[in-house]
Amino acid sequence: MRYSLRQLQVFLAAAHFENITRAAESLSMSQSAASSALKELEQQFDIQLFDRIGKRLQLNELGRLVRPQAESLLAQASELETSFSQHLQPGHLTVGATLTIGNYLAVDLMARYMLEQPQAKVTLDVENTAAIASKVLNFELDIGLIEGELQQPDLDVLPWRQDQLVVFCSPEHPLAQRSEQALTDTDLLAATWILREKGSGTRQTFDRIMTGILPELQVLLELQHTEAIKRAVEAGLGLGCLSAVALADAFKRGSLVPLQIPHRNTERWFYFILHKQKYRSAGVQRWIDLCRQSVLQS
Incomplete structure (x- = not known):
């Protein structure tokens, strides 16, 4: 294989922060090490993934094309690592919820999920529909729970409860x-x-x-x-x-x-939103199952 998971981590961090220094800090790497990893990735395939604008890195067309595939591959690698250590148990989740759902429904769901998976952690981000959709699109959240209607070609919008x-x-x-x-x-x-x-x-x-x-x-x-x-x-x-x-x-x-x-x-309706190209882990599927079970039990 001509690329490493570490190189993909640097690529995705650079895409997120649009700055190699901040990308390196997020990965606990030196700036030079992160720069070298990104440079080697591009040189190995004779490609360019970013347009360099001063200190800012902006994804070009190729970078935008391969980013979802890299996100999915790293998510699968992370779940594989979790599976090796936890025997296929659902792991950590980053969940976004709009204010009504976050304040009145999501905390109970978090408690149920973590009771089932004592080693797991759920991070909850509570914002309005537009902000949650933006973060799911940018691969910052595994799943969003929203209240509003949404038309976005890159997202799957699935009904949850009335x-x-x-x-x-x-x-x-x-x-x-x-x-x-x-x-x-x-x-x-x-x-x-x-x-x-x-x-x-x-x-x-x-x-x-x-x-x-x-x-x-x-x-x-x-x-x-x-x-x-x-x-x-x-x-x-x-x-x-x-x-x-x-x-x-x-x-x-x-x-x-x-x-x-x-x-x-x-x-x-309340809805689930997921990026169409983001890998759906066992944890995401278990979260959806718990949400749907909560409707039957209410």
């Missing part, structure tokens, strides 16, 4: 007295709203729900965190619209009140 958004208010809000009655579009337009930020799956679904009246809605605040939205609505600043998963405890306590909008479709 969800529903719920409009809600504080118990002191005038509309709370009509919690058993259906609100009209006139009611929705007269209210002020506290919403998730653009780029989030929840906001994407809300915008779809409010098709036809969206430009006329009075949006007072756009916040990144569901708990901040709930606190703002509890304080009487307006109506909110979040996942039923995020609101269940508040409805039980009576600190928030659900409102009815049956004339608008508030259902949506």
Whole structure:
């Protein structure tokens, strides 16, 4: 074989950081050793994988073409090493989750996974849908769990579980007295709203729900965190619209009140997203299985 796994590690680190010094640091190598490994890889095949722009390394067309294959090969090599030492048990995972999933569902799933695999570690990255999709595309995450619809040719988007958004208010809000009655579009337009930020799956679904009246809605605040939205609505600043998963405890306590909008479709799906060219380890498959089992048990 005319290349080494170490050379591929340097290539992928350089592709990620676009800088050989930072790539070397991430691999605990000297800069000269990393530079030599990358140079030897290119010389062995008489190719160039990067365009050099000052100190910046930018993948060229060939580099972009072979990067997914290199990622997959290293992932398989890593799993093989794990299999030798752990007898084919699922190993470490890097999981991305959007805020609703990350805050209300993913921690229990992590606990179940690590209970099954005591030596395994799950790293959880909680961000909005756009950020999670970007990291899966860039091979920074093994799998993403998202709330929003996504059209990306390099990603597999697989349905996981159904969800529903719920409009809600504080118990002191005038509309709370009509919690058993259906609100009209006139009611929705007269209210002020506290919403998730653009780029989030929840906001994407809300915008779809409010098709036809969206430009006329009075949006007072756009916040990144569901708990901040709930606190703002509890304080009487307006109506909110979040996942039923995020609101269940508040409805039980009576600190928030659900409102009815049956004339608008508030259902949506949670999804798995995976890079089409990234190797799917036993750990990724076990994570998906646990996620699907959790729906059957809920």
